[in-house]
Amino acid sequence: MIRLEGITKHYDTGSRRVTALSGIDLAVAKGEIFGVIGHSGAGKSTLLRSINLLERPTSGRVIVDGTDLTALGTKQLQEQRRKIGMIFQHFNLLSSATVEDNIAFPLKLAKTPKADIRRKVSELLELTGLTEHRFKYPSQLSGGQKQRVGIARALAADPQVLLCDEATSALDPQTTNSILSLLLDINERFGLTIVLITHEMHVIRSICDRVAVIHEGTLVEQGRVVDVFLKPQHPVTLEFVEQVSDPVELPPAADLAARLLKITFLGERTYEPILSKAVQATGVTFSILQGTISKLKQVPYGQLVVKLEGDGAAIERTIETLRADGLDVEVA
Amino acid sequence: MDFSQVSWPEIGQATLDTLDMLGLSALFTFLVGLPLGIVLYLTSKGALLQNRPFYAAVSLVINVLRSFPFVILMIAVIPLTRLLVGTSLGVRGSIPPLVIAAAPFFARLVETSLREVDRGVIEAAQSMGASYRQIVWKVLLPESLPGLLAGITITTVTLVSYTAMSGLIGGGGLGDLAIRYGYQRFEKEVMIVTVVILIALVQILQMIGDKLVQRFSRR
Ligand SMILES: Nc1ncnc2c1ncn2[C@@H]1O[C@H](COP(=O)(O)OP(=O)(O)OP(=O)(O)O)[C@@H](O)[C@H]1O
Ligand SMILES: [Mg+2]
Numbered sequence: 001m002i003r004l005e006g007i008t009k010h011y012d013t014g015s016r017r018v019t020a021l022s023g024i025d026l027a028v029a030k031g032e033i034f035g036v037i038g039h040s041g042a043g044k045s046t047l048l049r050s051i052n053l054l055e056r057p058t059s060g061r062v063i064v065d066g067t068d069l070t071a072l073g074t075k076q077l078q079e080q081r082r083k084i085g086m087i088f089q090h091f092n093l094l095s096s097a098t099v100e101d102n103i104a105f106p107l108k109l110a111k112t113p114k115a116d117i118r119r120k121v122s123e124l125l126e127l128t129g130l131t132e133h134r135f136k137y138p139s140q141l142s143g144g145q146k147q148r149v150g151i152a153r154a155l156a157a158d159p160q161v162l163l164c165d166e167a168t169s170a171l172d173p174q175t176t177n178s179i180l181s182l183l184l185d186i187n188e189r190f191g192l193t194i195v196l197i198t199h200e201m202h203v204i205r206s207i208c209d210r211v212a213v214i215h216e217g218t219l220v221e222q223g224r225v226v227d228v229f230l231k232p233q234h235p236v237t238l239e240f241v242e243q244v245s246d247p248v249e250l251p252p253a254a255d256l257a258a259r260l261l262k263i264t265f266l267g268e269r270t271y272e273p274i275l276s277k278a279v280q281a282t283g284v285t286f287s288i289l290q291g292t293i294s295k296l297k298q299v300p301y302g303q304l305v306v307k308l309e310g311d312g313a314a315i316e317r318t319i320e321t322l323r324a325d326g327l328d329v330e331v332a
Numbered sequence: 333m334d335f336s337q338v339s340w341p342e343i344g345q346a347t348l349d350t351l352d353m354l355g356l357s358a359l360f361t362f363l364v365g366l367p368l369g370i371v372l373y374l375t376s377k378g379a380l381l382q383n384r385p386f387y388a389a390v391s392l393v394i395n396v397l398r399s400f401p402f403v404i405l406m407i408a409v410i411p412l413t414r415l416l417v418g419t420s421l422g423v424r425g426s427i428p429p430l431v432i433a434a435a436p437f438f439a440r441l442v443e444t445s446l447r448e449v450d451r452g453v454i455e456a457a458q459s460m461g462a463s464y465r466q467i468v469w470k471v472l473l474p475e476s477l478p479g480l481l482a483g484i485t486i487t488t489v490t491l492v493s494y495t496a497m498s499g500l501i502g503g504g505g506l507g508d509l510a511i512r513y514g515y516q517r518f519e520k521e522v523m524i525v526t527v528v529i530l531i532a533l534v535q536i537l538q539m540i541g542d543k544l545v546q547r548f549s550r551r
Binding site for chain 1: 450452453455456457458459461462463466470471477548
């Protein structure tokens, strides 16, 4: 759905040249929620804004739904941008327009007939739970409500892609979650492709399918959230993972009569008594040294560090049983 | 003090002339100043149509016009005034100098109000595929409406004092009356009456302006 090829962006500020992005290649599939995470100044906003060419890359191509946006003239680009909705950290609503008129804004820009506008606006008010606020002005709304208006506005022109620039960074945790579930709902209902940038791993963990980690203008890691989250490769990625869960680390082996294992559960298996069944069968004992159980998007996962004690051969058999049951087992 | 000597019909006529001058000059000032202010804003640094040389040139002309004291500007543009409206006297003759003095001032106020519009909102509109024209009409002007109304009020009030000054070169209206009777014939009653009327006029304009600004403020 979205392909970025060799995106580089320099800013010339007086005598100094800042390289905000260098050689970014990225592909986002139709209907997926793709997250980009990075520290402040890493180039997240620049990357997101280059997708709809609010920021024109110094070099590289941006292809959205088969159209090379970088090759278009002003008029055609304006046309294509209607297919790409965008929401912002600071909402960026028209302060002089009511909720209703804000949502209708992109439709008015596209000179949509009045009756269609009215129908579409009602639908979106319903979807975002804003019907009772339709005649209010943005200054009369809370942050979460403003972002809902932002989302409704971004959806008004039936875009195929939604770009989210730190959409929840100005909101409290509870409101953040309600906005995230709204985004997930929209994604599932309309098959909308969503690209979001954030500096909070919580956001990635809650709704993203795939994630890319950006550091100093380059992508240092990308993949399925599950893989990146459970097996972070790059130190920056590890930092972000540690934001949401204590690192489950395998300490070095202690003595010969005991083995230390790091076991990763994923999906429904997380809740099955696989470990206790395995030790019952082999007669070894285990103690849990460290562990976490949580969810990635809606997929439950768990990571445990356990110490197995008992007969050497029995321990080996336990490990084999666990692996045969499809668990990921690392041995110290 | 003897107000019975005051010629009220003459005062009434002068008041009407002043309102006439004020209305026409304000109208033309806004017609010229608003587009000028928009162009200034759009071509300024970091704006949508950034154009350094163009901005610098227009800015210079505006600064030159604004640094002329009005009395001097009024006299300096007499040839141009004759060319434009055929006379440099009366209500008609006073319009060109008033507009030439007030439009650059108003343009600056417009530029300043437009600058107050949140860049993020303009970006949001761009992200929705708005054309430059749509950004001006549907984002910049509505969003800066309170500021623009305040600018209109300030400019109109400034024009009131300019219209009074244009009495110096026979522009007609209350200023003319005050100079002819009050200054040249020492009839201070006429002077007092005209000043009171001007004060009332300014008060009323400011009040209406403030009300409108309040009405359209949404922040
Ligand atoms: N208009 C600009 N002019 C000059 N430098 C810029 C400009 N915009 C961004 N930069 C620089 O580019 C780099 C990346 O900026 P960007 O805004 O993309 O970071 P970010 O990851 O979004 O950070 P944050 O989380 O703080 O929003 C930064 O070093 C920034 O200073
Ligand atoms: Mg940013």
